[in-house]
Amino acid sequence: MSIRNPRLPLLPGYATNPMIGRKSFGVRPIFTTIDNVNMLIDKPEGVNRVPSLYCRKQAPDLPTWIMYDKNILRFQGYFQQTMHEMHIGTHILRKVDILFYLEDGTIKVMEPKTDNSGLTQGNLISRQRIRLPFSYDLYYDVLDLNIGRNVTFFGKVFKIVNCDNFTRVFLNRLGINVPDPIPWPDAIERTPDTRKPPKHRPFKQFLDFDRQVLRFYGYWDDRDSEFGTLHHLEIHYFLADDTIEIKEVIAPNSGIEAAPMFLKRMRLPRKIPARIEMTGGPLVPSYSPADLSIGAVLNVFGRKVVLTDCDPFTKEYYRVTYGFDTFTTLSMPQDTSKECISANMADRELPPWNGYGSYDDSAENCRTVEPKAIHRDFMKFLNKDRIGFDSHVLRFAARLISDNPIDVRRYFIIKYFLCDDTIGVFELGERNSGFKGGKFFRRDKMYLPDVDFFVPKEPPTYTDQDMWVGNELVVNKHRFRLIAADEYALRYMELNAEQYPMANIALIMDKIRRTLASQDNGYKNFVARYMEATDPEKKELMSVRCFKQALKEIMCEKMTEHEFLTLTRFFRGDPGKEKSPRRDMIRSLVFTELTRGLWDDRERLREGLMHADEAGSGVLSKERLRQLLRANRLPINPDLLDCMLQVLVRDENCNIQYDDLMTFLDFQTRPVYNLTDADYEKVVRHAPPVKDTECKLWADMDIDIEGGFVNWSAFLCQLNLEHLVKEQTP
Template sequence: MAIRNPRLPLLPGYGSNPLIGKKSFGVRPIFTSIDKVNMLVDKAEGVNRIPSLYCRKQTPDLPTWIMYDKNILRFQAFFQQTLHEMRSGAHILRKVEIFFFLEDGTIKVIEPKTDNSGLSQGTLISRQRIRLPFSSDLYYDLLDLNIGREVTFYGKVFKIINCDHFTRGFLNRLGINVSDPIPWPDAIERTPDTKRPPKHRPFRQFLDFDRQVLRFHGYWDDRETEFGTIHHLELHYFLADDTMEIKEVLPPNSGMEAGPMFLKRMRLPRKIPPHIEMTGGPKHTSYGPADLSIGAVVNVYGRKVVLTDCDPFTKEFYRVTYGFDTFKPLPVPKDEGTECITTTLAERKLPPWNGYGSYEDSAENCRTVEPKAPHRDFIKFLHKDRVGFDSHILRFAGRLINDNPDDKRRYFIIKYFLCDDTIGIFELGERNSGFKGGKFFRRGKMYLPNVDFFVPKEPPAYTDNDMWIGNELVINNHCFRLIAADEYALRYMELHSNEYPMANIALIMDKIRRTLASQENGYKNFVAKYMEAVSPEKSELMSVRCFKQALKEIMCEKMTEHEFFTLIRHFRGDSGKDKSPRREMIRSLVFTDLTRGLWDDRARLREGLAHADTSGLGALRPERVRQMLRAHRLPINRDLLDCMLDVLEKDDNCNIVCEDLMSFLDFQTRPVFNLTEADYQKVVRHAPPVKDTECKLWAEAETLIKEGFVNWNAFLCQLNLEHLVKEQTN
């Protein structure tokens, strides 16, 4: 403060401003360099007591706020708070957690919240740098926090007793010795005072047992009185204040008027004196947890209540507290006077279905006056609806079975939707056949044949267990035979073989094993007869046609067509057969779509494949090839694209050879293979329509079943019947 000149009068305009000409205000800014980063600090260099965590010239290049980001030291401590308003206790101990942030040296103190503590808990000291007591320029650092030390934060003394594993390991790496944990003050053993009994503290009991209730089931037999009966009761014992309440449990439609409580919440005395004075008297002992158990009789003001059972929490409480292990419930006696009274409701019978709407809709309108939508199985819809590429739709190829020769050439796709057990049927139209194709039967529930529809209960419908190759479905007086299935349906049924026995390889092999074991010399003759049918080039392979014939001879009609498919897919060996006809058929379909779409950009596609092949191996992953073809706008649908990628040449790592792809799309120098009339009909029949993008490129089941070979040795090894040959020989 500037001193006023006494010669000048104390009037406005005669005083001088002491701040005129001053250039420095407040604390002088001090700049320093920490880890090659210039920053402003609040104290001069050399005053800070924090030592370097590394040796000289070994400091990391990164700054501390990057090196120690989210690295926090955690200590457990307590402090003592004095109580001036309570006579019973002079102070209480409060447990806290101290967090030290390594990135900037800040400290945060938190007290964990405790139910019914009566204290304002949570963050006691927010995150900040805390000065040392009696110091204006020194702050708490890493060396001031350790187990056994006392720190003072804003007048409160905290005693550190423990730390976590990360803190102990971090301090040990710095060469700082960390002591063993110190027990909490309330955990220290003290010698009990034997001069006087311990004082009952109801508040401590309330804090320890609040919201903990023992529940018993029992009954009161009142059949000795007129119109008496057996009352089913439920006893609640509150551990917080040793009170209990009793409620009466009445069955529905019992005809009895239910009271609010059998016994309101109170302390129930064990013995009732003969005369109770209204003005008061000596207190009598009340029931406690030790007096309650299964089989105990509680005297509720002259009413004998027998306890018969208890809930799981009560059993665990008595097991831990009193060491009880047996909790066998007691039977409740039956009231002979009320045995003839039945309270069961009669089953509601709905009127027969009138043919309008669906069964669910009609039944829901009969149950309620207000029309409501039928409830669907939401849990099944949630799990079986389309999830990504998993459509949960089983697609099968079918043929019509009737005496009309024109219907035998028609080709159908039968879809089974697992989310709601509905079936949709579509027809693949053939050119110049007289049938348009498209939707044949709309999606809905397909019921079994020869059932009565106009009944109260819904008749049985086809399920997913009825969908297997070789089965015949009669839908609306049309008989369909399932002749093939797409790859997704076959794969889905094999992955969930526990639900579909036709795709369970273990059940199929067990069926073959039991059939061969029941025949005399069955396995020996079976192996000897078809030993010569094995391929001479590869001794472990057998043709699919011969394998199917061998199984039909021993199984007869015991094996379905779908089970043959499952066996052939499981024991599939090297096909050993040229697939050029199928490749040329697919190439013809691709050529048709490319010609229709006026696509001719092979040069740009070759350039794109070369750019994508960064390793220079001449092969790309199928996903990358599909992405490149889509990027160059090939006018073919996704199903035909998958079939094309399947027939292309691949290397040892299952990558598609780029040169073979370009040769496959070269229709100028390598024209389309001249197909026969039969092959052309197959191409036209199995080609997906232009407007129907959901249809797959189907192939005949018989054509697929005749291709390739089966690993005969693997089949015999899994059959595991060599012991029969030894027994039959001996």
């Protein structure tokens, strides 16, 4: 068997076929062991231990499918395809991507697809090992591929011009220098042409500018003619074939029955030809992109169309093509005819409400014979609907204002829904009170008292500005007084203080500041009178009861209960602490339920709490802590769980300290607190309402207000009226 002489052509008779006489064409598998790993090689041990898919004499010790799995070298190159039928050039440039797979030494050549190229693109050479030219046993490897080299794959020569960053780093680590990228040559190699300029080729223009449309806005003023009006137009210029179409923008309920197409798609001539030749002839000059600009006037068969503006794509086209940078929009002329008509037309007045259905429903039935659904404020619904734990529902506790002593003891919950400004009233029924409880008034809009209902326009209703502790609401002739609010309502109003003046600490402090400044020696006497009322141990703290008495003396009736509640929460001297009897009662109830459920897994609970606290701050949010407690299967009902979370110590951001929770659940210091059924009912009532049909209210706000301390020093520092003492001192 002899090897073919590479200088002779590859034709029959010039080479010896090595396959002649062979009967078995199978490849004998040859195995070897490298680092205790069995692998298949293509050459026996004695001939050459190195597989041919690596760089010569540089094979690794581990199998390639382990070391180089999913490692691909990516090169960019091109080859030139001869185009004899093209009169503008001799060949065309085709860009390709050459992929070299390190795991098995295979090569794949792909050409990126281009729209409307007219060429078969995509996978040019499928993934395989490619032999070197004029060789039977040598294949392309890493050393044969680099920027600036020419490689021949199956008789086609590829020029490598660039590679990606991974390929450059990989070759540099092997000690191979990678040159800088080579710029791409021209796509078509031009040859000098002394012939006349080429003719206009519509198909090439179609391929270059297909689906590219210039859009202008303009108008046609036809008010000089009888019954004429101002027409708002939209002009489309199609770059693919230089045609123009004009559409008329018709406003709804304008009374115009004409078709919206002002001019069908066609080549618009600059001048109207005197006579149209039916047998052909030279084309009439038509409008081109150079004739269109903001402020230009188009002659549309005798109608003057003024261009006033264009879209962003059109601006970018003129910026790139013609170098325009200034696009000043022209103002549209005012259509005074419509203004006169609308001025003479009076607003439509609906008949008075007859009492059936709602105002919105009756108004819709008066506007049209066809019954239609009421159009609600959908954007407000999206912004104020329930989002996770953010319910956007303000809950207040209320009492009836009545001369009947039985009605005075009744307890109500008033819920204000921010998504649609509706109010629902629910009663908390007590044992042996004679009242069942539950829904008192269904959720609906609540109108202000002493208004006339049977009028064309809907009377004013209660809004969220009317919901504050201490206010009185008249709902269906029942007078309620708001005596408390839950934590969510107070927190929501404080976070949105610009909408709720009663929760705006800046406005409240300014009111107190102006009152003290208007009195003679008011601030001096105010500070001196209550200087001795602070806590003996902590001079900066004052009891809440004394703080409230001090504000009542200087403000009289100028401060509401909600404003005082906002001050107490802002200057709280012991944030998060509740009255100890309530905490002990809840703790005793929790221990009773845990003992009954045979739960004693504090170590696992502590581990879960520390795992959830990734930052190591020692606090967790109320919602996250509730999830962890439910995940550890504490055998307590949700109402009692909420009561326990309320009495735990919190930080300034209302996050709960889980160390206090572990102290709360410490079995070694179990409280001894005998609770009756009445005590249990009293404690469980502190939980916030969960369902409208089963409402359980938290404790009276008066109890919480009377307990605790206020930071008196921080309050005086916030007032910032020390200069009045110097001015008022003789």
